[in-house]
Amino acid sequence: MFSTTVTGEQFMQAIIETIQMVGISLFVGSLIGIPFGILLVVTRPGGVLENRAVYAILNPVINIVRSLPFIILLVAIVPFTRFIVGTSIGTSAAIVPLIIYIAPYIGRLVENSLLEVNPGIMEAAESMGATPFQVIRYFLLPEAVGSLILSLTTATVGLIGATAMAGTVGGGGVGDLAIVYGYQRFDTVVVIATVLILVVLVQGIQSLGNTLARKIRRY
Amino acid sequence: MLEIKNVYKTFTRKGITIEALKGVSLKVEKGDIFGVIGYSGAGKSTLIRLANYLERPTEGQVFVDGFDLGEYSANELREAKKNIGMIFQHFNLLESKKVFDNVAIPLVLLKKSKEEIRQRVTELLEFVGLSDKAGSYPSELSGGQKQRVGIARALATNPSLLLCDEATSALDPQTTQSILQLLKRINAEYNITVLIITHEMSVIQEICNKVAVMEEGKIIEQGSVLEVFGHPRHQTTQNFVKTVIHNELTASVQQSIKAEHGRRLVKLHFLGESTTEPVLYEMVRAYDIKFNILFANTTEIQEKTLVTMILQFSGEAAEIGKALEFLEQHEIGIEEVDDNVFDHSNR
Numbered sequence: 001m002f003s004t005t006v007t008g009e010q011f012m013q014a015i016i017e018t019i020q021m022v023g024i025s026l027f028v029g030s031l032i033g034i035p036f037g038i039l040l041v042v043t044r045p046g047g048v049l050e051n052r053a054v055y056a057i058l059n060p061v062i063n064i065v066r067s068l069p070f071i072i073l074l075v076a077i078v079p080f081t082r083f084i085v086g087t088s089i090g091t092s093a094a095i096v097p098l099i100i101y102i103a104p105y106i107g108r109l110v111e112n113s114l115l116e117v118n119p120g121i122m123e124a125a126e127s128m129g130a131t132p133f134q135v136i137r138y139f140l141l142p143e144a145v146g147s148l149i150l151s152l153t154t155a156t157v158g159l160i161g162a163t164a165m166a167g168t169v170g171g172g173g174v175g176d177l178a179i180v181y182g183y184q185r186f187d188t189v190v191v192i193a194t195v196l197i198l199v200v201l202v203q204g205i206q207s208l209g210n211t212l213a214r215k216i217r218r219y
Numbered sequence: 220m221l222e223i224k225n226v227y228k229t230f231t232r233k234g235i236t237i238e239a240l241k242g243v244s245l246k247v248e249k250g251d252i253f254g255v256i257g258y259s260g261a262g263k264s265t266l267i268r269l270a271n272y273l274e275r276p277t278e279g280q281v282f283v284d285g286f287d288l289g290e291y292s293a294n295e296l297r298e299a300k301k302n303i304g305m306i307f308q309h310f311n312l313l314e315s316k317k318v319f320d321n322v323a324i325p326l327v328l329l330k331k332s333k334e335e336i337r338q339r340v341t342e343l344l345e346f347v348g349l350s351d352k353a354g355s356y357p358s359e360l361s362g363g364q365k366q367r368v369g370i371a372r373a374l375a376t377n378p379s380l381l382l383c384d385e386a387t388s389a390l391d392p393q394t395t396q397s398i399l400q401l402l403k404r405i406n407a408e409y410n411i412t413v414l415i416i417t418h419e420m421s422v423i424q425e426i427c428n429k430v431a432v433m434e435e436g437k438i439i440e441q442g443s444v445l446e447v448f449g450h451p452r453h454q455t456t457q458n459f460v461k462t463v464i465h466n467e468l469t470a471s472v473q474q475s476i477k478a479e480h481g482r483r484l485v486k487l488h489f490l491g492e493s494t495t496e497p498v499l500y501e502m503v504r505a506y507d508i509k510f511n512i513l514f515a516n517t518t519e520i521q522e523k524t525l526v527t528m529i530l531q532f533s534g535e536a537a538e539i540g541k542a543l544e545f546l547e548q549h550e551i552g553i554e555e556v557d558d559n560v561f562d563h564s565n566r
Contacts (some may be wrong), residue, residue: 077479118311118314120309121312121313124312127273127303128376129296129298129325130297138327139313145315146315158301208506217315
């Protein structure tokens, strides 16, 4: 009854693929999303680099991308994915939509983290004659680091969920394994095993994020 | 040093226009400790933010050292701000940085060398009495210590003007005292001009030499602290003065004098030289009147004595008039006390 056709190696392979997809899209997504978040905060009305045009474009663009469910985004941008990585199937083909999915999400989370920074600190920065770049570099970011780590943790957990759908384009990973072997071939052991793997992964990432944030915040 | 000239400031939020300042002018001279007092919403926070252009005037001008801040470019304005330090009610320290790094920030912004920063920060922490806290985080400090860090940070660039935005309002009375003494030292030792806004008259009494009283976006009274405390003209000013100088009759005395009509009650303010001369003695010798002292109080402001008395005169009306004229000639402030006032204060 508790037999399965999936080997341990296949599990390992799936875990590695998931970590690859999450790792790469988190990294590139952060490279795009963090500056987006900063831009949203500094260009908003009353920000240190107030700019109506930038804010008025960036804000709805992020909303539009954020409102697409990942599975739809995944298929909707297939031509773009093919243009970027040369193929529309496989792990690398899954990474492109994952990045496009997570970057605006990170942007929004970063925006929220930065908005939490005490406005009094911004006022102090301004009273010292800090340039907008200095305000970001020496006041805004250091004060938000703890909160930023928690935001990225949330983004990572969201990414793990999204990678499960990457199987649609043959992306592989733990979620793909659960669908193809567990669901479609009625292999209960695989389903249970993948659920356990995902729970452990998410728990691990969340506690890592919490610990780091607490260490950095110190208050 | 700092001159605010006929400034108007209006804010528009969600279509509602608020006039925070309505034609405010004031002049802070070099070496002053200038206090601005008012209730919340009087516009004093907006006023102090004009001095370093955290708020731009809607109309009017702000001069620092003779230069109109409004004519500066963004870069020139940033430069000018380095000559103006500011401390805040809630300190506004970076929670993520140690005390040392908080004080160092203005110098880091100026790209000073590590060695120079270390030297200056050490010196500043010593001055504010926090040498042993260099490695602590703000969350480990008390309110008074946090404000000392704020002060050290504000002094890092050697400013010639220090703005204090309700700097003691979040502190207990004893800590307030020690911070005020520190500000006094800064003013005396470094010759830094200080502009303070507060809602506590005791702060003005303690360290200011000049004061402006604000109400509804206007300055209703200003002058030397001694003058304003001695002869508060406006009702709001009188209310503020009352909070630090007791100059009201006690209830029982009020009851007893209500019965006797036909007498004249006068409040006298003795200031400076008049406190050391036997003026009242000379008055009774020269005029045929009697008086009864119902109340007397002595306060020290700016190392000078201020005496307040309430006298009840009896005698010929004309003679009393002459006696009061005599007092006025000796620079004693005279304020008629209306019997009706008592009905108010008895509520």
